[in-house]
Amino acid sequence: MKTESAAAPVSQFGLLRRERFMPLFLTQLGGAFNDNFYKSALLMLFTYGGIERWGLSIDVINNLVAATLIVPFLLFAPVASQYADKFEKARFIRAIKVAEIAIMGLGALALWLHSAALLVFVLFLTGTQSACFSPLKYAILPQHLSEKELTGGNGLLHTGTSVAIFLGMIAGTVALSVAGGIWWVAFGALLIAWLGWRASVKIPVAPPMDPELRLERNPYRQTLRSIGCARENAMVFWCIIASSWYWFLGSVYLTQLPNFTRAVLSGASAVVSLLLILFLVGICLGALLCARLSRGAVEPALVPLGALLVLIFGLDLAWAGQAFAQAHPPPGADQLHPLLAMLGWPSAWRVMADVLMLGVAGGVYVVPLSALIQSRSRPAHRAQVIGAGNVINALFMVAASLVGLGVLGLLGWSIPQLFLVVMALHAVLCLWVFWRQPEFLTRFRERFLPVRQ
Structure with missing residues (x-):
């Protein structure tokens, strides 16, 4: 079955005006921003005493946070990837973005309760959501872009992700330096998650590549x-x-x-x-x-x-x-x-x-x-x-x-x-x-x- 994109190649920046690329680009930007926005805010809370550290040093906390984001990729990226091969990808992406809204809602509750354990659990969930999304975003590109556009599309995606990570880190740090910072974090994370879902709705259909794949759980x-x-x-x-x-x-x-x-x-x-x-x-x-x-x-x-x-x-x-x-x-x-x-x-x-x-x-x-x-x-x-x-x-x-x-x-x-x-x-x-x-x-x-x- 022919599923690869047959669209005429366009320039690298021309892809930003195409529906077969721009919605995915914005969806990825929102996810990368939110992960680092929430992580930076959490580190600020731990560093400046806004929340219980369980008697651990900040260096140990930093390593704990890093591990909390890496472990989901070891556990869930391979499992999620088989679903991306077996099922339609755009619909799967939208489901993940809905999950992100729910996760950020739980994060807002954790901030309100000042629960360190719940905040770290939410961070683990954001890592899990990213681990599930990662195989999708790269596997869907060749279905929407021609081979001549792949390098340019990857360059844009890599650039946008890097900028979003950097801005998320800054925003999470700045948000908690102003009055009512935890509410800025809670509202901002929910807003970005919702905007990411809105962008994902416009991602074109990407048919499954192996509908008969046997799932391994x-x-x-x-x-x-x-x-x-x-x-x-x-x-x-x-x-x-x-x-x-x-x-x-x-x-x-x-x-x-x-x-x-x-x-x-x-x-x-x-x-x-x-x-x-x-x-x-x-x-x-x-x-x-x-x-x-x-x-x-x-x-x-x-x-x-x-x-x-x-x-x-x-x-x-x-x-x-x-x-x-x-x-x-x-x-x-x-x-x-x-x-x-x-x-x-x-x-x-x-x-x-x-x-x-x-x-x-x-x-x-x-x-x-x-x-x-x-x-x-x-x-x-x-x-x-x-x-x-x-x-x-x-x-x-x-x-x-x-x-x-x-x-x-x-x-x-x-x-x-x-x-x-x-x-x-x-x-x-x-x-x-x-x-x-x-x-x-x-x-x-x-x-x-x-x-x-």
Whole structure:
């Protein structure tokens, strides 16, 4: 049965005017915003004493919150993915958005009761809802977009998600800094959930790809089955491994940038905000740049390009941080460099350029991997393949935390040394992937290193 989109290809930004893309784009933005809006508000409540912490330190609470959001992807993404292959996807998405409204209603009740346990449970439910939605949003794209539009569509989706996550984090923090903050959070979360549902109503029908699929309700067995679907095509499987490495890198840098700024650069909090914004802007620029670099194709050549740029700017960020620390020691005990002072130093601009370009490189690296997974997966199993990817992504993010703990905690090394270790691992993993799938380097040579006759 023909289910893939037969629409004439349009430009990347032209997709934002098409009903086959824009409603899904807005639905995803709302979900990503709400997850981080609620999470940030919850962390503010724990951090500033607005709610009982069960005698735990804020560092333990931060890890608890992170685990509460990761565990659902391990448990529920593979199970939900089979439903996405078996049933009509747009209707499934609407059901998930209705569930989000109910979850945010329960969150409002938890805020009113000031119940820490209920708030954490609601956070777990938001993670579960996201785990169920993730295979759907990526599996539905190839049914509504042509192959020439996949890279551009993924770039827009990745950009929008990154911006929504960032804005959600800011909004959750700001909301609780004003009078009646918990009610702003409760009302805002419900409003965004409702708007997300309204957008989902306009998502076009996406027929089931495997209506006869036998459902497996055991999460462990379904995870194995999903991984088996991913391994049917070697290119798809190695794209998942490479994509999961992106989440490893993102977890390391987003976790360590604040402390890198404080401990290595001796920069004030405004410097942290600037570096995080530069990292976000870089990711968005890189993701959007992929459509132009790929020339409307699903292009494996971009992956080695992105990986090489990550290595270059990742290494230089570690060296630039060390050079800055030597040239500009802390102005005094418990004193930090203000942002305006740092902007006058060339060594600070080198750090900022590295952070920006590291984000650009990450965007160039990951977007073609998503498009390759979508285009080369067997349509009947596409959502299950993406569900397997969600599980592997989560495991890589857990591994990132363990590497950080081992290097910084057990070995007692510095954050620049951690960055160097991560870049060494990056080089090894990427070379391993490119060795197992030579098409990456073959296309890179053909696309960027043409042989002149």
